[in-house]
Amino acid sequence: MATGTYVVGIDVGGQTTKLGVVDARGTVLAQTVIRTDNHSTVEPYIEEVAEAVNKIIADAKAEGEIRGVGVGAPNGNYYTGNIESAPNLPWAHSTVEFAKLLSEALNGLPVALTNDANAAAVGEMTYGAARGMKNFIMITLGTGVGSGIVINGEVVYGHDGFAGELGHTAAVRNNGRVCNCGKTGCLETYCSATGVARTAREWLELSDEPSVLRSLDTIASKDVYDAAKDGDKLALKIFEFTGKILGRSFADFIAFSSPEAIVLFGGLARAKEFLLEPIENAMNENVLPLWKNKVKIVFSQLKESDAAILGASALAWEL
Amino acid sequence: MATGTYVVGIDVGGQTTKLGVVDARGTVLAQTVIRTDNHSTVEPYIEEVAEAVNKIIADAKAEGEIRGVGVGAPNGNYYTGNIESAPNLPWAHSTVEFAKLLSEALNGLPVALTNDANAAAVGEMTYGAARGMKNFIMITLGTGVGSGIVINGEVVYGHDGFAGELGHTAAVRNNGRVCNCGKTGCLETYCSATGVARTAREWLELSDEPSVLRSLDTIASKDVYDAAKDGDKLALKIFEFTGKILGRSFADFIAFSSPEAIVLFGGLARAKEFLLEPIENAMNENVLPLWKNKVKIVFSQLKESDAAILGASALAWEL
Numbered sequence: 001m002a003t004g005t006y007v008v009g010i011d012v013g014g015q016t017t018k019l020g021v022v023d024a025r026g027t028v029l030a031q032t033v034i035r036t037d038n039h040s041t042v043e044p045y046i047e048e049v050a051e052a053v054n055k056i057i058a059d060a061k062a063e064g065e066i067r068g069v070g071v072g073a074p075n076g077n078y079y080t081g082n083i084e085s086a087p088n089l090p091w092a093h094s095t096v097e098f099a100k101l102l103s104e105a106l107n108g109l110p111v112a113l114t115n116d117a118n119a120a121a122v123g124e125m126t127y128g129a130a131r132g133m134k135n136f137i138m139i140t141l142g143t144g145v146g147s148g149i150v151i152n153g154e155v156v157y158g159h160d161g162f163a164g165e166l167g168h169t170a171a172v173r174n175n176g177r178v179c180n181c182g183k184t185g186c187l188e189t190y191c192s193a194t195g196v197a198r199t200a201r202e203w204l205e206l207s208d209e210p211s212v213l214r215s216l217d218t219i220a221s222k223d224v225y226d227a228a229k230d231g232d233k234l235a236l237k238i239f240e241f242t243g244k245i246l247g248r249s250f251a252d253f254i255a256f257s258s259p260e261a262i263v264l265f266g267g268l269a270r271a272k273e274f275l276l277e278p279i280e281n282a283m284n285e286n287v288l289p290l291w292k293n294k295v296k297i298v299f300s301q302l303k304e305s306d307a308a309i310l311g312a313s314a315l316a317w318e319l
Numbered sequence: 320m321a322t323g324t325y326v327v328g329i330d331v332g333g334q335t336t337k338l339g340v341v342d343a344r345g346t347v348l349a350q351t352v353i354r355t356d357n358h359s360t361v362e363p364y365i366e367e368v369a370e371a372v373n374k375i376i377a378d379a380k381a382e383g384e385i386r387g388v389g390v391g392a393p394n395g396n397y398y399t400g401n402i403e404s405a406p407n408l409p410w411a412h413s414t415v416e417f418a419k420l421l422s423e424a425l426n427g428l429p430v431a432l433t434n435d436a437n438a439a440a441v442g443e444m445t446y447g448a449a450r451g452m453k454n455f456i457m458i459t460l461g462t463g464v465g466s467g468i469v470i471n472g473e474v475v476y477g478h479d480g481f482a483g484e485l486g487h488t489a490a491v492r493n494n495g496r497v498c499n500c501g502k503t504g505c506l507e508t509y510c511s512a513t514g515v516a517r518t519a520r521e522w523l524e525l526s527d528e529p530s531v532l533r534s535l536d537t538i539a540s541k542d543v544y545d546a547a548k549d550g551d552k553l554a555l556k557i558f559e560f561t562g563k564i565l566g567r568s569f570a571d572f573i574a575f576s577s578p579e580a581i582v583l584f585g586g587l588a589r590a591k592e593f594l595l596e597p598i599e600n601a602m603n604e605n606v607l608p609l610w611k612n613k614v615k616i617v618f619s620q621l622k623e624s625d626a627a628i629l630g631a632s633a634l635a636w637e638l
Contacts, residue, residue, distance in 0.1 A: 158577025
């Protein structure tokens, strides 16, 4: 059993890696950021990560008091501690024994690893909106749609460690949008930040409806949000559509694990004012009567700048 | 901690209640059947059940060696031990404290209760095709479509005890068939025994394709099966369609809990020869690449006449 007053959280993103020392209340005592994409092999990257970890431990005056390190990374497998071929990480095009390598570089400090959405779920359960909840589903609405499922207080990893890919369930069964994963109609193609921008471009093409979005050269979800804020009708309809697709899918997720709540996090979740009502309406229209108006939709309570570090760090309390 | 060499399994169906004494290998040592629908209040029914239990315990010469009683019943809630308003049970139109009442009638013998599909999952894990599996999904293809989800060796009950209603996830999102639950497009409306008969009636109406099914006054799934056996092309297409809808939905279920296998049970699962291939094809076409050709479709190995009793009895080993 590991002991120690503090944990380290590491969030591995495509461009940057965020690291922080965290206490049991979720206060980030020291943090730093390094580049993820400076190296094409893993060894020099791990060396830089270890250096950064040692630096923030020193900054936090937490030497000898670290219980362990939690890592959230794309395609991170909790069972093996490996990152299994993540196309967005230049040093992980094949399988990388990340947890093992990092632990060795940190003189044997224990390291736990999972994907970013699962880390977010543990973070929310430890420090955030899901505190005290034993059964909930975390949905991250970012560039893609990620998910972390918690049942009886434990993240669901499944037979192989990769459970919880709800962004790739079918939102649309026929003629759905092409997804990066190779399938069509995935929830992620409609309800991620990219999906919202895609809806905007598609609808501008298909109708003559006036919208401030027409004047833009490129459209990102942030533009759609700003337009909705200004009362742009097309932008508002885009969020209503996005919320409806989410709510319909949530109804099916509920039939699976009967969660107390669905917790939303990520860039797109900032559009709560436009998404909440259509999500709740579609969810309650499509769910079995026994769950109608029973499952809460809640939004992450973690400070956005800290959330990724907190999520990853929370894993380490279980080491 | 309960001890004892044997358990009792009770399967409560709409018309009959099957009871049996079972040993650790899944041998049914003594069994009997009573009517479920002779009473409109629960007390006299419980009395009959208790009598029947005592009789089969005596038949099996297992007095004093019973660890507990497991019950599978529609709308059975594992957490509360209650049957919560089951329209098909004349004495359970409102909530009935089934486990408590039965335990009292059996002089304090512990009683565990869940719904029939969850009981089937535990049965399959204890005695059947899922022995040794920690992560699988049980799908029962009967009058309806039921499901029992096992994660890390435990049935998923969720926040309220009602998790695992996969028969009521959306197989068809628009213009889907009306379901008894009040929704439309539920998996159950297509892939249950009733659903197969419904497909037959619908297709006969919509096309002029010749089929032996045209000569029947009423069509049950068994008729479609017999016709398929005889090479009837329409009947074969109906099973292909049914398997495809199942496989597509299974792909989404896999994204949730990443099971080792999906286990099929129930009357319609007897049509394995016509269902297996279309299920596997549709599942592998619609699943994320990482799970392609990885998740097994297996069929129940429990002797059909014993399966309901075995499933319920298996619950009692955990008491």
